Amino acid sequence: MRHNNKINHLGRTHSHREALLSNMAVSLIQHKRILTTLAKAKELRKYVEPLITKSKEDTTHSRRVVFKKLRDKYAVTELFNDISQKIGNRLGGYTRIIKIGNRLGDNASICFIELVDYNELMLKGPKQAMAKTRRSRKKTETGLERELNSTDFVPQNTNDKKRLSIFEKYATNLMFLKENGFINIEMKYDKTYICPICGCQFSEKSLDQTSENSLTLEDAPPKSLGGSANVLTCKQCNNTCGYKIDSHLVSRMKELDRVKFIPETENDIIVKIDGVTLRGKIKVEKDGTIKILHSIKNNHPLQLGEIMEKVKKDMVIDMNFLKRNVIPENLEYALLKTGYLLFLEKFGYSLILDNCYNLIREQLLNPEKRIYPMGFWFKPLFPREMNGVYFVCDKGLESILVLFTLNTGLSETMFGTFLPLPINPLKDVIQKIDAKIQKEKTFPLTLYPQEQKIADYLSDKGNLAAMYKWIEERR
């Protein structure tokens, strides 16, 4: 039994735990405030506070002692030069933990841990808003500790306005769903936005881009593939799975254009002539003429000259495209993210708060692991008008199919991604659908009536009730 054992091992071996706390301490010193789980924050506090105390005595010895723990010279400098000055007259208690709620996936308690003396400086701007909040709180009839935030955020530019209108759209939807008893969720603010990726709740204040973990614009599909901003994700999530995974999809789509010899494209190639390898470019002109260009820059000039002599008419030349650094998994997760966010756009929070979507959220936050079942996407040959979110009705295959088109500016490709419904495990569904498509060589699925495409699922009670009923009948 673990009597008198106050150390939380955080489910890690000793060295793993030390490494984790060391990394987190560095982040805290750099950013002054980080988002983490409550358990980790409590352990971090015990880890970092002695280091801060140590920094009050600026000697080579204490710097070395601290470096041994942090392993980051910039953090050590920041700690001894800057942080130690600010906290000089405190006798401990340098950090503050602010609980912000539970994570949607595993219900873990999430909080901010911050350096106290920095918080005051950071909050200088929003202080007025805080005072306003307190006054209006008394006015709320429910007596609940809610923040009235209609005047919290004043848009300054076009992007601010965009963010505010998206915020309003989904916050209204969430309120509507709760008031009509469609979902049961404890909302932290009168107007609440839930980040679809981490499931954390945000108030209108988070639209302020200077706030810690602000809400940022997200495009589904990615902007460079024809999408435009339609949802918000928090900065943390955007850093983990925003541009990083989208970029793989974008470069792959552009690469596919080049490989298809679409006019006005250029592609790096490797050519083999007479056993000699040359690097070059293949250029497709506007009129379709294909040119292979070799530059002196990429090749040895003498060798290039020698080889060019040997090139004759009708000669067969081996050519390979130079591969770009695309991680196939990330490319797939970008498709998953696009499908998931389009699903949010169409159905609001009516379904995505269900636990069965944790699978997607977990996958998007961990692009290096494979969590979501393989084979969830395909390239259907439907006309562009088919773009939309559908329910697959076939018995045992009930799922959601999101169809969307990616546009590189030179070509268009339609993609379909399957998302789960809270009825049956997605893995089985995908396997069955895949087998069916392989066997019948056509698209053999029955989709929920066409009128669903134009139906409003954000604020129409009738449509929502019908949708929930349809799902319940299939349980």
Ligand SMILES: [Zn+2]
């Ligand atoms: Zn988030």
